[in-house]
Amino acid sequence: MIAALYTQGKGLRFGDAPAPVIGDDELLVRVEGTAICGTDVKIVHHGHRKLRDGQTIILGHEFVGVIERAGARVAGWRAGQRVGVAPNMGCGHCEMCARGLGNMCPDYSAFGIDRDGSHTELVRIPAAALAQNLVTPLPAGIQPQDGALAEPLSCAVNGIRNARVASGDRVVVYGAGPMGLLNMMLAAVSGAAEVIAVDIDDARLKLAEQIGATATINSKRQPVPQWVAEHTRGRGVDVVICAVPVPQLQQEALGILAPFGRLCLFAGWPKGAAGVPLDTNPIHYKNLVVTGMTGGCASDYATALRLIAERKINVAAVVSDVFPLSRVEEAYAAALSGKRMKVVLVAEAAR
Ligand SMILES: [Zn+2]
Ligand SMILES: [Zn+2]
Known part of the structure; x- marks a missing residue:
């Protein structure tokens, strides 16, 4: 599958990544809309402290999509459901995690930061993300390019x-x-x-x-x-x-x-x-x-989705470019120019 790949110490490249394999407690989500963030640009220029030298990840933490497959032991989710995914997973047992603040966990892990993210076709959603309510059903009528903005709005x-x-x-x-x-x-x-x-x-x-x-x-x-x-x-x-x-x-x-x-x-x-x-x-x-502030927690993310669905916040106003995923390289060039507002990638079928 097409992916924007970042290797710590080496930089950004665009290429083919193998489709993720999920376990019985996990979801596979097909990305419908995903935005490029200032954080992605920062990682491309400076790397990230949570990455080891030589470690490669797929970038992207702002995304919505549709469940392609749910693991056999996953309850409450099924293929075909549209979802938004908040990116910050906590350790699950510290004080911040107990309060539902995965974004404040000193030992957090995040899509597109230290694990594979969404600037590609399919994302593996681990059990921890489900346990921490990071997956939210998309309210009806949310366009992929708008839903992608739920994370920055959170x-x-x-x-x-x-x-x-x-x-x-x-x-x-x-x-x-x-x-x-x-x-x-x-x-x-x-x-x-x-x-x-x-x-x-x-x-x-x-x-x-x-x-x-x-x-x-x-x-x-x-x-x-x-x-x-x-x-x-x-x-x-x-x-x-x-x-x-x-x-x-x-x-x-x-x-x-x-x-x-x-x-x-x-x-x-x-x-x-x-x-x-x-x-x-x-x-x-x-x-x-x-x-x-740093990031948003699961409930901030759900609030953001609601604000978009109810058209209280016109997130489309901050989007300058929408590219199909096949043009991910051009999308990054636009974002890295520093002259654009939000640059969003959408799946071909979602356009
Ligand atoms: Zn971001
Ligand atoms: Zn924690």
């Missing part, structure tokens, strides 16, 4: 919850890339009265406007603190989401928050980034909350 569900976005809030989102836009739409759905998009790219800000941002700031032309001071009469905003990996923005974000404001550091810094010294007095004097 990360935004996690981040927006941590930032406690509430009714009437003013929310600033730094970065109008795909994750920034998903955060903006979700902030609006969560009751934000104003959603202010910040970027240095006018085309992306235009997109932000189209998906409902109430204001846009090109921070190359206008300093954000000045805009916020004028627009809020010096009060500041309630929530800042940093969806762009620029350490310098941390200080700026603390400065534009109102008392009791919340900052979510949604994007991680590039590996080896030095970070910046931080004056933490704004946290002290303004009673701020600083939080972060």
Whole structure:
């Protein structure tokens, strides 16, 4: 089967991979739609700490598909059912796993990270994924290219919850890339009265406007603190989401928050980034909350699928390219160019 293969220390190649064989407690899922993530691009450039040198995996952790075959001992699932699969499997017995937070397990394993993923035709779903409720039936009517976005949306569900976005809030989102836009739409759905998009790219800000941002700031032309001071009469905003990996923005974000404001550091810094010294007095004097997030848990994933099915979040707005799986190499070229929004692969039959 066609696959995007990554070998630690060697890099990316496209080729033939043998179809996976499943055990009696496992599922075989035929991929219908799967997206390329910033994490995939990071792995191609820098490898991943969970991979051994020379280890090869099929990339891809954002996917939906249809059950091709269910193992003999698998109860409750059958061939032909459409499913979405959340990628992060925990060890199953630590404190985080006991709370259903596989994404927070120190010993997690994930599709397309340290085991074969979805940028191919068939994926083996191990028993642990079923035990941890990572497999969710797809609500009717979800298109494969939309369902593929449930995983990144689940990360935004996690981040927006941590930032406690509430009714009437003013929310600033730094970065109008795909994750920034998903955060903006979700902030609006969560009751934000104003959603202010910040970027240095006018085309992306235009997109932000189209998906409902109430204001846009090109921070190359206008300093954000000045805009916020004028627009809020010096009060500041309630929530800042940093969806762009620029350490310098941390200080700026603390400065534009109102008392009791919340900052979510949604994007991680590039590996080896030095970070910046931080004056933490704004946290002290303004009673701020600083939080972060990594991935989403099984219930965040189910929430994301529901939001897509109910058309509360228009995930299609953040997709710039849809390729058939046979053109996976072109799809990666587009994603690696860094100039696209979300790039999605779909099975030929699903187009
Ligand atoms: Zn991802
Ligand atoms: Zn665990």
